Amino acid sequence: MKKWLLSGVAVLMLSPTAAYAQNAETHTVETSPKNAFNGMSSSKITTWDKLINEVAQQMNNFSTEIKVAYSGPMADFNKNIMQVLESAQKQAIYASGHLEGVSITSDSEGNITFKVKYFTNQTQEAAVQKKVDQVLKTIIKPSMTQFQKVKAVNDYIVSNATYGNKTKASPHSAYALLMEGQAVCQGYALLAYKMLQQAGIETQYVVGYVNSSEGHAWNMVKLDGKWYHLDTTWNDPLPNRVGASSYDYFLVTDAQLKKDHSWIASDYPVATSTAYNYMQNVHFAYQINNMLYFSNTADNDKLYKLDLTNGKKTKVMDSRALYITGVGDDLYYSDYSNGGYLTKMSLKTLKTGVLVKQPVSDLMIKDNNLVYKVNAKEQKLKIN
Known part of the structure; x- marks a missing residue:
């Protein structure tokens, strides 16, 4: 995934291709003694902190052109402009996460334009x-x-x-x-x-x-x-x-x-708390109130339940249950201890019954139907 690296006066964007290759694209800060500024400044800024806030606010609005008239200290101008961009990104996290590229131009009078490209729009x-x-x-x-x-x-x-x-x-x-x-x-x-x-x-x-x-x-x-x-x-x-x-x-x-x-x-921040480690090895989960029924990858995908109020895990049965879904107190799954057959379990009685004697996958409930696949072809089963 893309990451911004700030160095000197360049903004370096790393953006992966579908194969995760990383290609660098550089956008530089350009300064000119000429009056290259187009249009009137939308904001007049006297400090770098105020400039940071203005840029962040405009980024949060997904503005593609941010114009400011800066009249504060001019020492280390290019360096400070890059720091402004970096600090503004930290204030506008969601917007800066969508940044595709930024170019910055300015003139000797302190008129600055940020042209911003996003992976989204307003x-x-x-x-x-x-x-x-x-x-x-x-x-x-x-x-x-x-x-x-x-x-x-x-x-x-x-x-x-x-x-x-x-x-x-x-x-x-x-x-x-x-x-x-x-x-x-x-x-x-x-x-x-x-x-x-x-x-x-x-x-x-x-x-x-x-x-x-x-x-x-x-x-x-x-x-x-x-x-x-x-x-x-x-x-x-x-x-x-x-x-x-x-x-x-x-x-x-x-x-x-x-x-x-x-x-x-x-x-x-540092993350050291193991308070929620009980959520590990939980796959294909179906929740009823505070009870989570799931395939336990730590025990060969056997059917377990997890009490979310105390983190306690209990084995429900020895069968391997995958693609778990359910409606009310009825659980549906592919029984990999029995040919991957479509199986129904009553959570009240724990009684099971085979519904389809073929290997099934990709179970889901949709419009009062149990939707599943047999040999990659979608099938439906009406449920009450």
Whole structure:
């Protein structure tokens, strides 16, 4: 995933291709003794701090041209301009995460123009805001704990997203993920950032690497005064598997994440709490109230339940259950201890019955139907 590196008077953007190759594009600060400034300044600025605030505010509005008239100290002008851009990005995290490129021009009278390219635009961001408002009203309730809110956002993103770049909008944007259901890690992390912030969760947008050299983005969240890592991209299996999700990168520590992620640790908070380690090895989860039924990857994918009130895990049965979904007290899954057959279990009696004697996958509930695949072909089964 792309990352900004600031050096001297250059803004260096690293942006991966679909194969994660990184290509550098440089945008320089240009200064001229001539009056190259086009148009009147929209703001008159007398200090560098005020300039930072102005640029950040305009970036938050996804302005593509930011014009200011600066009349403060001129010493180390180029260096200070780059510091302004860097500081403004830290104030406008969501917008700066969408940055594609910036060029800066100025004249000897202090007129400065920032021309900004984003992976999104104001129209798309208005649509994102409207959709986020609607989604949060549905998935977030006032009585929820911070943990429940983070889980709700994670689950929504993972359930409604596919990792990829075959989108009309930029796959690096939250818009592509939210409106087209597909994006790369940048889109996942930016949407998570926006939704969590709006849900009242303190969060950070993190840029780093995976597998030593591949650019990547994820989030950190603060719960009960402690920081944790949250990687919604890696909680969504690749290649995409409908009905599949995991929590292996859900509220984890620095030590856990460092197994396959790297980042500049000094730029971010320390995450050492293991309070939510009970979410590890949880795949294909289906939740009823505070009970989570799941495939336990630590025990050969056998069916377990997790009490979210105390973190206790209990084996439900010895059968290997994948693609778990459900309606009310009925659980549906692919029984990999019995040919991958479509199986139904009553959670009240724990009695099971085979519904389809063929290997099935990608189970989901849609419009009162149990939707699944047999030999990659979609099938439907009406449920009461």
